Every structure is written in structure tokens, then in C-alpha cells.
Amino acid sequence: MALIFQPRWQSRVDAVPWRWYLVGFPVTAARMVLTWRKLCQNTDLAVSRRPGHLLIGGEMLVRGSALRPEPPRLGPIRATRTGLTARIRLHPGQTPMHVLAVADSLMHAWRVHSVRVISPQRGHVVVIATAHDPLGEHPGAMPVHRPRLLSARLGRTGDGAAWHVDFRSVPHWLVVGATRSGKSNWLATLITELAPQDVALVGIDCKGGMELGLFSPRLSALAVSRTEASRLLVALLSEAETRMGQCRDAGARSIWDLPDDDRPVPVVVLVDEVAELYLTDGTREGKQEAADCSTALLRLGQLGAALGLHLVVSAQRFGSELGPGVTALRAQLGGRVCHRVHDEASAEMALGDLSPDAVAVVQSITEEEQGVAVTTMGGRWLRARSVITTPDDARESASQHAHRTPRLALTGPGLTKGSDA
């Protein structure tokens, strides 16, 4: 394999979107200035002013400027890496909602991919335009970065920023998507990002371990059937109780308040296709196992955040039809990622309780947009796309970081230990 060394300055220069700065931006800015008056007239953003002087005599005489609708003042237009920003001074009586209402017209007139409107100061709005859909391109490899513990960079968001998942701020996640929508790739990217960190990874993959088995060397435990999953979840609950006792003895409210040397390793529990845990074969044992799994997952969701036990649950559908406890578990999974889904109900289950607007956006994701998802971030929703992690990348990362796999006292009889799977 030939290694090509590239100086750091050169990679920085290559990363600058020169074409946009030199050609795209000047053309778009000129288009904005030239079409501004007409655009405002057509969208009712322009308002008519009274003429300057009005004099009425015996024989009527009217003086003053003709009634000409005045557009709001378009301030400086600045280029950004992904598009541009422009400041607009509103007329008296106008609010940011007036500009927001015509965002679609701005998008078409300026020929940009999307337009957002924010109001950093009363009487002004800033329009943020994105030139091209950053999620439409192949996401490519992510630049090397030093992740914060329990944080992972998964790809890019629709406004061109890095897509981060941080378990310290959002402890549990639900990942929904139809088949071939990109859920497994998302999980694989997450695991690849967490693998170099001092974190224990535990897998539950009741489809025989076909997805998470790739990461066996880096998993502290892997359950590949519902019976194993039920035992593993019980073992995790007893780990939660041990941690609770440890925190209680030290007078700490969470493991993060414990001294560094005493702090137990954070655990991320990854559940691939959670429906497999809930579906029963009708037997008494099957029903009992499903109920045990449901209760244990719910308790982990309720207790885990402070104890460094985190859940990532992936599902094609995640609704009350799976069984009792699902809606309560969903309420614990504050982080949401919803890929393309088959029906509105699935989008509603994933995002409806957090953001009704996002449900419509999920339904616009096409089959070609594999890996594109709508996610919640800092109280708002965003479109985002994960980078591609191939099975080879997954295997390589797992074996490269296998030595970091913490030993947890979780493996009971019948449980598949990660490195033996």
C-alpha cells in the first residue's frame, strides 16, 4: 500500500471551496442585488411611502415623489463556506415572520439550495442561504479529530456543520428507518467513532449477530438471541445497582462526580432491530422473556444516564403495537435519528412527540438518499447524513482497538463474549 503524505497547509488549501468563493458567490450576490426590488414588490415585502410634499391649491397641484414601493434595505452580503448571509433592515410593522413566509421565493430567485431566517437584533433579520445541498454529495472521509469522551462525529448536517452525537448531553438515542435506509451504517459509524475511546460497547443483535458481530473484538459482550439479550439486560441492571451503591457511598449524584480513579467505565448498549426483543412466538416463556427485556430496557433508560449506561436503540418501526412499555421507553430516548420511513406513522413515532414539522421533512427523504436522516439537535431538528462505514472499515476499526475493550462482569451463562463471537 502506497502512503501519500500531504503537508497540512495543502489539505487546508484543498478544503477551501474556491469555486464558490471566486465564481458562485459573486454571481449569486449580483443576482440578489439586481432582483431585490422586484422580488420585494412581488412578495409584498416592499411598502409604499407617502409622497414627500403634497400641496393642493385652487387648481389642484400635487408635488412629490411618485408612489413607489420601497423594499427593506438589503445590507452587506457575506460569503460563507457553504453559501452566504445577508442582513435586511425591516420596515416598521414588519417582523421576521414576513421574511420567513417568502423564504421559498428567495430560494428560487437567488437559485440557492435553502434559506434560513434568523433575527439577531430587533428590526433586522439575517438571511442564511446554503448554495448547494451539502448532503447531496458523497460525504467522503471525515477529517481526523480528537473526540470528547462519549461523543462521536457521524457526518454532516444540512447546514454544512459536523454532525455530533454526544451521550453526555443526550444519554439515550432512538434510530429509526425503513430497510436499506442507512440505520446499520449509522450504527457502524457510531461504533467506529467510539471504538478508540475508553468506553465499553455492548451489543444486542437478535438477527444472529449479523450486524454487530463485525465489531466482536471491540464488544465487551454480545447477545445474539432474545434469551441472551434478556440475561445481558439483567446483568446490566445489576451493574447499574452496583454503580448506584458506589455513588451513594461517595455522596455523588452521578458517576461523573466520582474521582477519576474510582469512576466506572461508561457503557454504550447498542440494540440492533429492537422489535426482535418484543415479538413473541406465543409461548409462555417467549412472552415472559419479551416482558423481561422490555422492563429491563425501560429501567436502564430511566436509571442509566447518571450511571454512565447509555442506550442506542435501532428499529424499523417503534410504536405501541410492539408491546407495553414501548411508549415509555421512547420517552426515555431523547436523541432521535429518523431515516427514510415507509409511512407517516413511523415518522410520527420517531419525531412527532418532539417536533411535528420534522415529520413532513422525513417523508421527503427519497430512496436514493441513503444515510440521510432528520435528527434533533439542541432543541431543533436538522437534516443530516452519516459518512459511509463499510464492513471492512468496521472490522478494521474493531480489531485495531480490540485492546481497549474493557472487561465487564456481564457475561453470564449463555452470553456470547465479544471476542469469542
Ligand SMILES: Nc1ncnc2c1ncn2[C@@H]1O[C@H](COP(=O)(O)OP(=O)(O)OP(=O)(O)O)[C@@H](O)[C@H]1O
Ligand atoms: N450515509 C450514507 N451515504 C451513502 N450511502 C449509504 C449511507 N448509509 C448507508 N448507505 C448505503 O445504503 C445501503 C443500506 O444501508 P444500511 O445497510 O445501513 O441500511 P439499513 O437501514 O440498516 O437496512 P436493513 O434494515 O435492511 O439492515 C448500503 O448499501 C449503504 O452503502
